[in-house]
Amino acid sequence: MTGLLVQAFVLGGAAWLFWKLLRPYVVRSTLDNLPGPSSQSFLYGNLKQIYNKQGWDFHRSLGDLYGPVSKLHGKLGQKILYVFDPVAMHHIAVKEQYIYDEADWFLRMNNYTLGPGLVATTGEQHRRQRKMLNPAFNINHMRDMAPIFYEVAHRLRQALKIQIGERPGEIDLSQWMGRTAIELIGQAGLGHSFDPLVEERSDTLGEALKSFVPSLYAFSDYLQFLSIIDAVVPRLVRNVGAAWLPHKPFQKLRGLVMTMHKEAIAIYNDKKAVLQSGDEAFKSQVAQGKDLMSLMLKANMSANKHDRLSEEELIAQIATFTIAAVDTTSSALSLILHLLSQHPDVQDKVREEIISASDGKDIDYDDLVSLPYLDAVCRETLRVYPMAPFRFRETREDIVLPLSEPVRGRDGSMLSQIPLPKNTTVFVGVISANTNKAIWGPDGHEWKPERWLSPLPETVTESKIPGVYSNLMTFWGGGRACIGFKFSQLEMKVVLATLLSTFKFELSDKPIYWNLAGIIYPTAALGGKTSMPLRVTLLKRESE
Template identity: 50%
Template sequence: MIPLTVLAFVAAVGLGLWKIFQGYITRSPLDNIPGPERTSFWQGNYGDIYHRHAWNFHDRARELFGPVFRFWGPLGTRGLYVFDPKALNNIIVKDQHVYEETRWFISWNINAFGLGLLSTLGEHHRKQRKLLNPVFSIAHMRHMTPIFYHTTHRLRAAVASEVGRDSAEVDVLGWMGRLALELIGQGGLGYSFDPLVSSARNSYGDAIKDYAPLLISMQLWRTFYPYVYDYVPLSVRRFFAPLVPARNYQRIREIINTMDYHSRRIFREKKAALEKGDEAVLMQVGAGKDIMSILLKANMEAADEDKLDEDELIGQMSTLVFAATDTTSNALSRIFHLLADHQDVQDKMRAELMEAGPDGEDIPYDTLVALPYMDAVCRETLRLHPPVNSMARETREDVVMPLSEPIVGRNGEAMSEILVPKDTLILVGIRACNRNKALWGDDAEEWKPERWLAPLPEALGGAHVPGVYSHLMTFLGGGRACIGFKFSQLEMKVVLAVMLRSFKFLPGKREIYWNMGGINYPTAGKESDKVCMYLRLEPVGPQ
């Protein structure tokens, strides 16, 4: 007679093998959806989708298969890549409770940032967002404008010393990253990270800048991370983590530890100042008007059921710094890169800014945000080159996804809706939607700021793209829209207003190649790992 332990072991192995291989054996309703063939037995199309050189795969799949197509995930799983506007409305707004953040996204972010906005779901997320919303209002952005100007003038002075009286090649990405960290530090945390002088380096800033490029190389591992997070005790994870023989994984551990150390130290300082009273708060950077000071005060005054605990507050700090640093600095770098290649557009922007703020004076908030040509340049860059290419969602139950236009299945029949099984990975095509020729016209792939100075295509109005910003998916929409998009817009416009009236941006001698990543980033050439973006700068006025 076979012992029960042997039977249990055989059953467990059999169940494990079935879990691994069932995707290759069972049929799915998604098998009828056209899409690319898998290029790896184990990874499916992950190696094509999550790769720094994946631009051609994404663009070709979009052109070949249209606004909804099936792709292969690891171990025979199927996913859907979606940029159909009606389907996006259901994913982002109408059925957002069904299309939640993926388990790997949530568990990884809890490990990286703690319980911040990027790490919570459902009612927990709504509770946090309710407390945070007021500090990202337009009224509060007005109060932050002087902080933005003061900090950006420090950057201008540092760059001027590097450029001198003639011209010099400058790592614009490096400076934009340092500036973005200092702006979220002062405006978000009431803390100064960086004096913005050439010789200074900041371990926190370096950590954040390295984080996003590393993520895409870890995508397959991140997909399976929920199983480690759910089933391996924390003590065991902590014991084995330093022993993992993977250089990128160990660098990510260092980055996470650096972010956590700084967030906890800043939190302790802010909490101590609040407990000492208003005078101590006023002595801090930002004089108590920063996002975290206001959030801490609001949290102290909130009803018990609405309060956030300390770990959640610390989680918000790490989340704010990460979300506000790389995305905005990389978007600004992209704008400067485009302006260097389009001198006519740069000249028009500079003329508009000179008229609005002669003699280098700070342009008031209301005037700055209303400048039409600069606004057009920002919108068009964020349309054509969103910092994030796509966002993942995961169905929590079987759901029917409606489509704007019918698609033809592999069986030759038209479908106006798709039955999507539970646990299906959905990739929301941010860049693909922003470049959809059916909505934006035949010139959707071209960078044309002037398109925003004329009536937009009629198709956009009827499509109801669910983005929170200008018919674009760049900042997403619905209950998980980017809460800080007004902060980001103001930062970009203040920086452009100061820097373009001080410098002319020209192409440098070094190659610039934009890589696809968790956040898209430039390197010194296609095969280079050096994250940087050098442009030649010339002074254009009194420094």
């Protein structure tokens, strides 16, 4: 009897896999009538082009060559809709966001590595978590964050002074931006200090956080196969096999995940113990109880039973907060400093604005966020180079996707909507949406901060891009928009204001490459480790 069950299971799995492989070639859809690049291989389709670390030109060409709607090829002959039409993006990100849900492989990946936090959940569970977290990111709380950010930025400034001394020196700024980003989210997010910056000190969780994203995206070619692996391989076999799999990169990632989870539990238990001791105990902590985790725990205790999050969900938010904040902020700061080094005239102008507003002191919250040229530099950088460029969605049911303007199919017919079967993969072209020449003009691909200093063209303001930030899709839109985008903006501006009023940044003799990944990152050599060497000079006007 057992043998028959095993045989039936194997045959059933084989039949399911055979149908998955055959279906794209048997079942025709509107996607087959859309233009797009040819498939490079049956196994990967266009995935290797999509995930090519130097594939910026490929991503930009999708919009330029094929327009706002096209077809890409995924794994095993899968059809993928590539889209950046504004009306379509509104339906995907806002109106029908839980029909166009996060890709199944993405949710599985985040749940396996970070736990059931904000980026690993969907539906009602995601709505409950979002509702609990939203108050911690309001404007009043951001004002409370500014002094915490400045304290970390001052330590970074002192550390850089120590490293370069009195002479200009070459410094790997990506390393320092990474350390700073971890300390910023540590203090403001968790009430925990990871890195004093002015001295070397190891932190188990901090070290794991630094290594997590590069280790995870070493598997980028395989992540979209997670659903198939889970469907074919029983959970018990997966759990046992994970511990014994003789694959060093996988075991490294597994070790990082175990370390992050263990340390997250320790931080959660400490926070819970302090909370039970009363408000005075909280005030004695790092960030004096104003950190995001403390606020979330307080809110969770006072919430009604239906809205309250489980301990597992709360612990998962610790790793989620830190991973979501560290590499995005680190890369954004590194990229801005690199661009300012390439454009010294822009660097001089933004420095002059900062020094004029500071009068030798920290610029307060309202004045800092209102500095027009600094804001223009930040907006333009995040427009041309979105930190997280890959946005996949999957349809949870059959649905029709409307378009703002008809597009011409391969057969010459005009298509004003795209019928999408259940389980269709949709790739929203964030890079194309942000640089669309029809909206931003013929220089849409170019980095020009000045464009933000005048009223934006009507093509931009009337485009109805559904993003939460500056007519851009950088931070997404709707209920899955980046909850911490204002937090990130303030971090960046505090650090930039502190550094640019103290140092001058110039290119070194080493080339710098920006690599596409789940979160973009710089290297000083193709295929190398994260690195961004710049020449740093202490300004003569600095009197401290």
